[in-house]
């Protein structure tokens with residue numbers, strides 16, 4: 001218990017947090033949320049402050065002009081626990097789940113099989129719940145005790161001109177109907193209220209004949225009740241015309257009206273006779289009559305009875321259905337000029353005694369929707385609303401100003417239940433509609449509770465979400481006060497539903513009554529008083545005394561002059577409040593703007609941070625990419641450079657070989673300059689000479705053919721001479737290399753651009769710098785290689801030029817050519833063939849030999865020709881001639897870097 005008290009706020013009133021917690025807890029429990037921290041073992045929900053008198057509350061309102069929640073009267077929420085039946089006890093429903101601690105506190109302990117117990121085991125919710133109410137009535141409470149504590153005072157209030165609502169709420173089979181209507185000798189609240197009312201009005205009931213002119217004159221001037229009065233008037237006039245002359249109190253003929261009410265005297269009489277099972281004897285009800293009613297005022301009582309079934313409104317006093325088996329006519333809800341909802345075309349019946357009123361109720365009950373459910377044999381499937389209107393007639397007052405209407409509405413709500421327990425489609429639909437409307441009522445109460453705290457932004461109260469809440473709206477909005485009766489049964493099987501009902505009503509216990517419309521009168525009066533400039537203390541005192549009398553009155557109590565003054569004052573007040581609101585709105589707007597700016601700035605900062613993070617992430621990503629690229633580039637360029645080096649080496653080797661090959665013919669020609677040739681020829685016989693001449697001729701023809709072939713080859717090759725083919729190949733290779741270099745340069749440029757863009761994307765470019773250095777180094781290497789290549793090209797050009805010069809020199813010596821030949825260039829011939837035509841030597845004058853030798857200076861023969869040269873040196877002219885006729889050696893293959901590499 002210590003724990004329980006420690007959870008409550010110091011004043012017994014739960015703080016907002018506690019309230020939120022109560023709501024949250026039920027929400028969490030419903031959804032089976034497991035993530036909540038461990039809850040205390042006991043939940044506590046209590047209504048808080050003791051109710052204060054309405055007069056005191058109104059005074060506060062009057063002084064301040066603003067409703068102060070802390071000083072307002074709390075809504076009364078009474079809890080009634082019904083006793084268990086014998087059958088229920090037999091079924092083991094008694095498990096001590098409900099324990100009354102004191103007058104205002106009840107403890108609920110979850111039975112083992114309940115859902116709450118299971119969730120409590122998981123630590124989601126508590127297993128013990130403590131609720132506080134305005135007053136708790138245990139199973140032993142009698143109907144009389146309950147009436148005395150609840151409705152009795154409300155009857156007095158209604159007779160004073162107040163509007164009151166009492167509604168019962170609870171799970172099905174919890175005793176709501178028993179509480180309202182009673183059973184057998186145990187008359188419920190309503191019959192007791194009716195008896196009490198008529199006993200109080202004994203001798204004060206107004207004659208209907210006299211009422212007519214009063215109402216007809218007054219109807220347009222009625223404030224909020226104008227439209228309702230139209231209804232009343234209609235019924236009243238109709239009854240007057242047809243039946244009122246024969247009206248006798250306590251007889252059944254009073255309902256013999258043709259329109260708007262019950263239609264057949266005989267049938268109504270039958271209905272009324274057999275339904276009166278509740279004892280209404282005043283003595284048996286222990287009701288006292290009389291009371292402090294205003295002197296001279298007379299009263300007229302009217303009743304109506306309707307139900308809300310599946311979100312449709314039905315007039316329970318319209319007997320056309322039961323009488324003629326017609327489909328029931330649904331009623332519509334309308335708003336009067338002030339926006340107050342009322343039930344259009346509802347039957348209102350004037351009653352002159354409690355018995356009459358009770359009989360009307362019993363007749364209406366016959367039309368109400370009941371059904372047998374698994375929990376209740378006679379379960380109400382609709383919300384039934386019985387209203388008693390009291391017309392206050394002031395005979396002394398000016399006609400049209402003396403009418404006042406007050407109302408007592410008693411609402412027996414249908415019981416909430418689990419939809420899944422309803423197997424039948426119709427019952428299921430009913431259960432769904434009942435639960436929905438009850439939930440809407442809960443939401444309205446919750447929103448009203450929320451709006452009571454002025455520090456929080458107001459919520460829209462969802463009155464329009466269900467018919468029930470629309471009908472009751474007026475009582476929650478200042479046109480009256482409400483009182484809630486929570487009915488529960490202590491059955492273990494309905495524990496979970498009962499718990500939900502108590503949680504809902506716990507919110508209602510925290511509700512305070514809205515400012516009454518009556519306070520407007522006091523407000524207007526206070527405004528008028530403020531207008532009076534020269535007043536003294538004594539006058540103030542007098543006025544305050546008077547004021548307390550007027551506070552309970554209606555605005556219609558004021559005379560015309562005062563009302564006109566009040567209108568002026570109110571107009572000024574409206575203007576002032578409008579200005580205030582404009583200023584307030586501007587202020588709110590300013591605050592909203594500044595808050596929005598703050599939010600935007602925060603958002604901006606947040607975005608900046610996000611941007612920075614993303615930027616650094618992108619930088620990191622690109623640095624990684626650049627590093628990767630660098631690695632690949634390094635690999636690629638080192639491989640490329642290697643290949644280029646190899647190619648250069650190969651080209652160098654090829655060049656060297658070409659040079660050697662170019663030098664070869666000179667060494668081959670060397671033997672031609674042999675000085676002893678004439679001598680040898682001289683030694684030849686004449687036959688030999690002939691043969692040799694023939695052979696020479698043959699050689700010449702052969703030489704001519706070869707020269708032709710050479711010409712063709714030379715035409716094909718760019719470079720004249722024997723080195724042309726090889727140098728051409730080398731040149732082509734060089735050009736290929738240059739192309740590759742160009743391509744590489746282009747690639748480099750492209751990569752450089754990509755690198756630059758990469759560098760731009762990421763501000764920190766340490767990797768990019770490195771890459772640039774590497775690339776610059778690679779570039780330099782390439783430039784160097786280019787230079788080498790250019791040098792090589794130049795060298796090749798020189799060689800070519802030398803070869804060309806040699807060839808030209810050869811061509812420029814016609815004495816070396818055979819007489820019958822045209823001008824075939826023989827450059828390269830010897831190189832290719834490896835020897836010189838033998839005919840030349842013979843026709844060459846001996847003195848020219850030194851020039852020839854000077855032109856082809858002797859060089860170190862290549863190993864290939866070395867032996868051949870030695871042999872040549874030792875060979876006879878004849879042998880040389882023979883050798884010259886041998887097959888031309890195959891042309892040296894085109895040297896590719898690959899082949900060179902392979903050689904190496």
Ligand SMILES: Nc1ncnc2c1ncn2[C@@H]1O[C@H](COP(=O)(O)OP(=O)(O)OP(=O)(O)O)[C@@H](O)[C@H]1O
Pocket residue numbers: 081082083139170171172173174175176177178179183376378379380381413414415416487
């Ligand atoms: N205080 C009580 N004392 C004795 N019996 C009671 C009491 N309250 C209820 N009962 C009995 O319990 C049964 C169910 O009551 P009742 O029909 O009023 O429940 P209900 O809440 O109106 O049900 P539903 O919502 O289904 O209409 C009835 O038999 C009634 O007589």
